[in-house]
Amino acid sequence: MHRWSELFIPTLREAPADAEVASHKFLVRAGYIRQLAAGIYSYLFLGNRSFNKIVAIVRQEMDKIGQEFFLPALHPRELWEASGRWALMGDNLFRLKDRKGADMCLGMTEEEVMTEIARKELRSYKQLPQIWYQIAPKFRDEPRPKSGLLRVRQFMMKDAYSFDIDVAGLDVSYKKHYDTYCRIFDRCGLKYMVVEADSGAMGGKESHEFMVRTPAGEDQIVSCDGCNYAANMEKATSKLWPVDDLAAEGDGKPLEVHTPGQKTIEDVAKYLGVSPKNKIKTLALMAEEKDEKTGKTKSRGIVVLMRGDHQLNEAKLNGAVAVATRPMEEGEIKALFKSPAGYLGPVGIEWARDLKKDTHLPVLLVDKALEGRTNLIGGANKEDYHLKNLTPGVNFHPTAYVDLRAVTAGEACPNCGNALRIDPAVEIGHIFKLGDRYTQKMGARVLDKNGKEVTPIMGCYGIGIERILTAAVEQSNDENGFWLPPSIAPFEIVVTPINVKDETLLRAAIDLAAQLEAAGFDVILDDRDERPGVKFKDADLVGIPFRINVGRKVTEGTVEVVLRSTRELRDVTISAVVEHFRGALRAQA
């Protein structure tokens, strides 16, 4: 039996000064964790117990669809060069040298190691599909660790990798993970949402993120209360109300209008007496890319056109061009547009026809909201002048139409038209159709039914173990502490004798705890010789969902059962306690 008096549960009356978010404050105060360095934490007794319960749930569910491995965290440089990630990962990869001076790194994920095994061992379609997973530490040299366990440099991750003979197989493996993740997060008692996610520059096709809403979250998710639409900001869209285009003026060809000193969208729209919706917003950006061979930096103009009243979503842009961009400098603007900022437009410049080809030409990306619009007003590339009668595809030729618009709260849901909301959220899981990126590069090949060599198709699937804990704490706390779902709480029930010097009370409490333990509950006995107030405060703080007060009423055969989440208090006869908890725990506090 776990006796509080013998355990190390260093609770703190005050939160450490450097803790900001609720989960950080409470996990430290409750004695779950202690910080070792920025983004590096030790798990103490309670923290580790909760952690192990989460891991056990993840393992149980994953074992139904896959096989657990345990892979090294220390990897040789060659492996990461084979996948191309040695260069790609930059400073986020922890790098070190061994005594011989050979470069090594600490794994951020294990695609390379898993693919290496697949490459060496898998020969035939008969061996597929495979789902391999592990639960192991991961390392990322984050530029800015923050928010306690939310963004750390060492963390535990369940990472799984699937290998299939073809895309149809991948779809099956992906679906298995999707369903498994739902089961895992359900069992962990989290209120989560599944959102469509951006697959980024990694060439994947489909991707979902599992998110938990919390003010501490770093991601923004767009969702609809009217239907089940939910998406990451990078992927979210909304329904636009139709806009009336302006009538063509004059002969319908681009028409120069004098707009002296009118530089902003607002100014020009007001000056010309039109809505910003009929204006083109021209954003001049620069993409800079290092040539891996020559080491030289190549830059290329990226010009983005948005509807006048719309904002650019940079994540969408990054996804579209697959390189980092920055605003153009004054000289660069002059060089391309031959005009000062404020009067920029797409007309009269030769744009690349294709993003990949024509790399010597600047790129013109036009937001989808402008596709099909006519007679817009944009800059004339001439100081104090704008152009009327601009129609995309007629007066200028976009390199591509892309969805680049940032959705804002209150816009209409693309599915049902309800108002969309935007909330901060924490990502607790991410599933990803990888394709053949790794298997191709690293030379994994199997023979198919026809004896033809094919490249296996991969999926990768991650769950952040500490983020489950963090999200659970964020989700359920008040000024006194937090309460965890019974499935992941370090203990389900704390039995609190009001006065341990009273032999009757103590004995009754011990008996009750033993009974509950025998019935399979995870119980801690708070047998400390402390005043009741101290024990109550601690019990409220440390995340245990139920408390049983053993007080004077034991002489009448009853104890008090307290539900931490609501503070609801109920007298229960001792003989009925076990039965009571069977029901209560089934109802998942």
Next chain:
RNA sequence: CGGGGAGUGGCUCAGCCUGGUAGAGCACCUGGUUCGGGACCAGGGGGUCGGAGGUUCAAAUCCUCUCUCCCCGACCA
């Protein structure tokens, strides 16, 4: 990497501006009184003031450098 803030006993912080015996509350130890929501009284232990250098008769305090931590931003397959 840019901007901001902070390092003083285990924790939260005061003292620094204006240099002169290192403080408070909580926690801890001993004794006593208490005992259903972080008790009270008495006594006690514990700090190279992040580090290095400098100015000064004298530095937690002033100056220079440096390390660490936190926050905002950039970044985050």
